Amino acid sequence: MLLERIYDEDLAQASYLIGCQAKGEAIVVDPRRDLDVYLDLAAKNNMTITSVTETHIHADYLSGTRELAARTGATIYVSDEGGPDWTYGSAFDDAVRMKDDHEITLGNITVRAVHTPGHTPEHMSLLVTDGAQADAPGFMLTGDFVFVGDLGRPDLLDEAAGGVDTRFAGAKDLFASLRDRFLPLPDYVQVLPTHGSGSACGKALGSIPSTTVGYERAFAWWSTYLENDDEQGFIDELLDGQPDAHAYFARMKVQNKVGPAVMGTLPDLVEYSAEQLTASLEADDVIFVDTRDNVAVHQGTVDRSLNIPGVAKAASYGAWVVDPEVEHRPLVVLAKDAQEAETLRDHLVRVGIDTVAGYTTSLDTLDLVKPLLVTPDDLATLPHALLLDVRNKTEYAAGHLPGAQQLSGGRVMWHLDELPDEGTIVTYCQSGVRNSVAASALRRIGYDVAELEGSYLGWSAIPGNVPVTS
Numbered sequence: 001m002l003l004e005r006i007y008d009e010d011l012a013q014a015s016y017l018i019g020c021q022a023k024g025e026a027i028v029v030d031p032r033r034d035l036d037v038y039l040d041l042a043a044k045n046n047m048t049i050t051s052v053t054e055t056h057i058h059a060d061y062l063s064g065t066r067e068l069a070a071r072t073g074a075t076i077y078v079s080d081e082g083g084p085d086w087t088y089g090s091a092f093d094d095a096v097r098m099k100d101d102h103e104i105t106l107g108n109i110t111v112r113a114v115h116t117p118g119h120t121p122e123h124m125s126l127l128v129t130d131g132a133q134a135d136a137p138g139f140m141l142t143g144d145f146v147f148v149g150d151l152g153r154p155d156l157l158d159e160a161a162g163g164v165d166t167r168f169a170g171a172k173d174l175f176a177s178l179r180d181r182f183l184p185l186p187d188y189v190q191v192l193p194t195h196g197s198g199s200a201c202g203k204a205l206g207s208i209p210s211t212t213v214g215y216e217r218a219f220a221w222w223s224t225y226l227e228n229d230d231e232q233g234f235i236d237e238l239l240d241g242q243p244d245a246h247a248y249f250a251r252m253k254v255q256n257k258v259g260p261a262v263m264g265t266l267p268d269l270v271e272y273s274a275e276q277l278t279a280s281l282e283a284d285d286v287i288f289v290d291t292r293d294n295v296a297v298h299q300g301t302v303d304r305s306l307n308i309p310g311v312a313k314a315a316s317y318g319a320w321v322v323d324p325e326v327e328h329r330p331l332v333v334l335a336k337d338a339q340e341a342e343t344l345r346d347h348l349v350r351v352g353i354d355t356v357a358g359y360t361t362s363l364d365t366l367d368l369v370k371p372l373l374v375t376p377d378d379l380a381t382l383p384h385a386l387l388l389d390v391r392n393k394t395e396y397a398a399g400h401l402p403g404a405q406q407l408s409g410g411r412v413m414w415h416l417d418e419l420p421d422e423g424t425i426v427t428y429c430q431s432g433v434r435n436s437v438a439a440s441a442l443r444r445i446g447y448d449v450a451e452l453e454g455s456y457l458g459w460s461a462i463p464g465n466v467p468v469t470s
Helices: 036-044 065-072 156-160 166-182 213-219 223-227 231-239 248-258 274-282 294-298 314-321 338-349 393-398 433-444 455-460
Strands: 002-008 013-020 025-029 048-053 075-079 096-098 103-106 109-115 124-130 139-143 190-193 287-290 331-334 356-360 386-389 424-428 448-452
Touching: 002 036, 013 036, 013 103, 013 109, 013 190, 025 103, 036 048, 036 065, 048 065, 048 103, 065 075, 075 109, 156 166, 166 223, 166 231, 213 223, 223 231, 294 433, 314 338, 314 433, 331 338, 338 356, 424 433, 424 455, 433 448, 448 455
Parallel strands: 025 048, 048 075, 075 096, 139 190, 287 331, 331 356, 386 424, 424 448
Antiparallel strands: 002 013, 013 025, 103 109, 109 124, 124 139
16 A cells, blocks of 8 residues: 655645555545646556545635546545535535445555544544555544644634534534544554644644554543543633634635636746836736745835745735635736746645736846834834734734734735724734735735834843733
């Protein structure tokens, strides 16, 4: 058996390719939309991708299940549990809809679906048996059910999908799924989750790629609650301190349920000359994306451009500031060459931003503006309508500037009603990176924004400055 983990550092998301070497068939679990990594891995191992599936309707990235099936002819398998509100849409009419205990066979390998609701009602985990070696499962792909050291959060449906108090039923379901579907497994079963450290799908995810049932039984924060059958204590701790859910999660939920659009073969990106880019910007035909870090951006950037520092976190930050449901103009990105621009595009399509049309390699001959900065010493004397903390609510609670209001960077553009219509908004984050992203988006739509130089770390390092905790 071949089992490969494909990890996206940008979104802290793992997908898996499982293949039978004897038969040359493979299944991909929880794929992203840029497919080369799966196709290349299958070709390298002389395998054909015959099946593709996903553990649940994802919220943090746009599924590549339909994309991969269209490219390879693979059979799609999706959950048919969770009730009518969690049934996949008509775009999946050709898919096999799996009930609990459904089996997918690839030569000597059996992949068995196990309904594990909690994070979402339809959630499936996948037990994998390598029949050439054993007659019992050795691996469990747990999706957003069990992570290394943590569990999938059951409050996302409330936070991002418009649910009302669904978190409590979800937490109860998660307790039952652990008790009835996870803990009865042998200690040796390896646990392979869909997310790692940095994901907003849990609050304390480990950075280790895998764990075992036995390890989690012995050391996970939740294990004592299960051992003592303390459901209420489990629910209270699970729901406490969850991070902000990014607003784009709601769009992902809907699109993944209905069925993401299939992109097919993407066109070559156009290289814009300075003259072409200037003309397109003056006509407001394109949106420019400055992919440099915040320090470079502060030295001068294109007026009304978006700062999406790339390539490493382009999807994460891009989804904060580009809503493709309302913004259809093409994006032109700053990149050193065509290959880097294509990599940026690959990251952005993972969150459904499919409008990257071109790139430019230099800003040397363009007219640039410097974003407004304010030093911590000058903050007290600068008239401003709002001091805005764009960090997560847990960071804000641990310590923030006096008088600051919290609205995380991933939610700002969807909660403009919480911002003043007039006056200067002074923004900050922890070090300045997230702040630059959010500030660029606010400036683009006309807000007067000044960024706090050095952000929270710079301010708190000044003797006499005392943060507020709450």
